[in-house]
Amino acid sequence: MSPKPQLSFWQIWNMCFGFLGIQFGFALQNANVSRIFQTLGASMDEIPGLWLAAPLTGLVVQPIIGYFSDRTWTRMGRRRPYFFWGAVFSTAALLLMPNSPQLWVAAGTLWILDASLNISMEPFRAFVGDQLSARQRPTGYAMQSFFIGVGSVVASLLPWLLAKLGVANTAAAGVVPDTVRYAFYLGGAVLLLAILWTILRSREYPPEVLHGFDEAEPSHGLVKHKVQVPSASGGLPWLLAGLAGMACVWQLGWDRLLYVLAGLPLAYGLLRVFASRLPAERMVAVIAADLHDMPATMRRLAVVQFFSWFALFAMWLYTTPAVTQLHYGTTDTTSATYNDGANWVGVLFAAYNGFAALAAIVIPYMARRFGLRLTHLINVVLGGLGLLSIAFIRDPQWLLLSMVGVGFAWASILSLPYAMLSNSLPAAKMGIYMGIFNFFIVIPQLVAVSLLGFLLTRLLGNEPIRILILGGASFIVSGLAVLWVRPAATTTVVDGAAA
Numbered sequence: 001m002s003p004k005p006q007l008s009f010w011q012i013w014n015m016c017f018g019f020l021g022i023q024f025g026f027a028l029q030n031a032n033v034s035r036i037f038q039t040l041g042a043s044m045d046e047i048p049g050l051w052l053a054a055p056l057t058g059l060v061v062q063p064i065i066g067y068f069s070d071r072t073w074t075r076m077g078r079r080r081p082y083f084f085w086g087a088v089f090s091t092a093a094l095l096l097m098p099n100s101p102q103l104w105v106a107a108g109t110l111w112i113l114d115a116s117l118n119i120s121m122e123p124f125r126a127f128v129g130d131q132l133s134a135r136q137r138p139t140g141y142a143m144q145s146f147f148i149g150v151g152s153v154v155a156s157l158l159p160w161l162l163a164k165l166g167v168a169n170t171a172a173a174g175v176v177p178d179t180v181r182y183a184f185y186l187g188g189a190v191l192l193l194a195i196l197w198t199i200l201r202s203r204e205y206p207p208e209v210l211h212g213f214d215e216a217e218p219s220h221g222l223v224k225h226k227v228q229v230p231s232a233s234g235g236l237p238w239l240l241a242g243l244a245g246m247a248c249v250w251q252l253g254w255d256r257l258l259y260v261l262a263g264l265p266l267a268y269g270l271l272r273v274f275a276s277r278l279p280a281e282r283m284v285a286v287i288a289a290d291l292h293d294m295p296a297t298m299r300r301l302a303v304v305q306f307f308s309w310f311a312l313f314a315m316w317l318y319t320t321p322a323v324t325q326l327h328y329g330t331t332d333t334t335s336a337t338y339n340d341g342a343n344w345v346g347v348l349f350a351a352y353n354g355f356a357a358l359a360a361i362v363i364p365y366m367a368r369r370f371g372l373r374l375t376h377l378i379n380v381v382l383g384g385l386g387l388l389s390i391a392f393i394r395d396p397q398w399l400l401l402s403m404v405g406v407g408f409a410w411a412s413i414l415s416l417p418y419a420m421l422s423n424s425l426p427a428a429k430m431g432i433y434m435g436i437f438n439f440f441i442v443i444p445q446l447v448a449v450s451l452l453g454f455l456l457t458r459l460l461g462n463e464p465i466r467i468l469i470l471g472g473a474s475f476i477v478s479g480l481a482v483l484w485v486r487p488a489a490t491t492t493v494v495d496g497a498a499a
Contacts, residue, residue, distance in 0.1 A: 005133075006133065014198060016198070017197050020190070021087065021191035034321070036176055050106075058438060073206065076199070086120030089115075091191055094113065141419055142363060148353070148410075149357025152356070156346045235269040238266070246266070301421055305413075313448040318464040325464060328396070359410075372419060376416045
């Protein structure tokens, strides 16, 4: 098998540029959806449940898109059709979201927005694995991190910038301010144009050529051409655990969102049982088999991803309530003070993404010096210290310093786990395994959605800053967990440096 050709800097730039648009959508969602929900009347303990749409759509959409994109070939290519249609529907959702007349409309629009963003995003991860050699993949994922950082900076700043330009930053009760509405309109335009740039300025290898470049060995029980569906008996303990969890929530009268937590093992058990009754070539059977037989590298990285993304989701859900309550002293969403604080959270989110863009330039040098695992450990611990510091800083201006650590963690999370993983995957299954790997982004989000509201009201005294402290601790645990990923199972090359 011949090696893949090395791509130029500008070729990698063009193939990753669409991530700028995708992150415009995610950044506007992350920084403003809690604000929109509160504006439309949601209480703090209701916010996690309203966010439930985001991780659930990712859990369902990403492996399905990965499965089909592995098997797609059209005149537009293999992954690029998904880029296009995801962009079209994401843009439509961005235009609708800030004009939602009622809370349930905004929650429903979040389903559409997150599903559409995932339709575009998941194939972008596989796109790097398809197009780049093992040597260049860390560069490709770092380039995606750079565009994620740049896109998020601008998108998160938009409401604040528009307010500085004189656009109205307050509105009547139940109405989203013009600063947020116009930011979403601009974000939709940027998203569509950036993804069209990648579609028009990049190319894809035909399947027969791509398979000739396959550099990854089918290891750790992964069978490349034969699907062996796991038995139904293996799903029964998961079914019983899920049912027991649901019974416990019902009997003790706990928060209804905890049914989601209990539903995770139940859903996996049902998948195992259902898949065992299907022909091996069916999509559900293939996903169940690949999930069961995933490489050891992915299993270990799953723990790292779980704690990293639990911390991130805690931050996205509760930074606005925490900062407006602790640093601005208000929970009144109609007040100018609250909206000033919410805009400042947008600035903070822009700051951590700006620091992430800079970190994406530094991380390859860190990886060359320290290796992938130690570099990731350093970066996520910095993120943990950044989140913890929010509880001790009183001047909101100084919260920018907290965002330095969060930015390094964010850039590392978006690149190094994928660099550790990608060389263990065969080209024929790059899409589906990247989709399955994203389970370990979605599952911690579901855990956060189902658990954080319960913890906030029952154990944390309705103080959202304590959720951020929990998130900081979770970052540090994720860093320690990366040491469990064996170097022999994660060896990859970053300009000559191994993991």
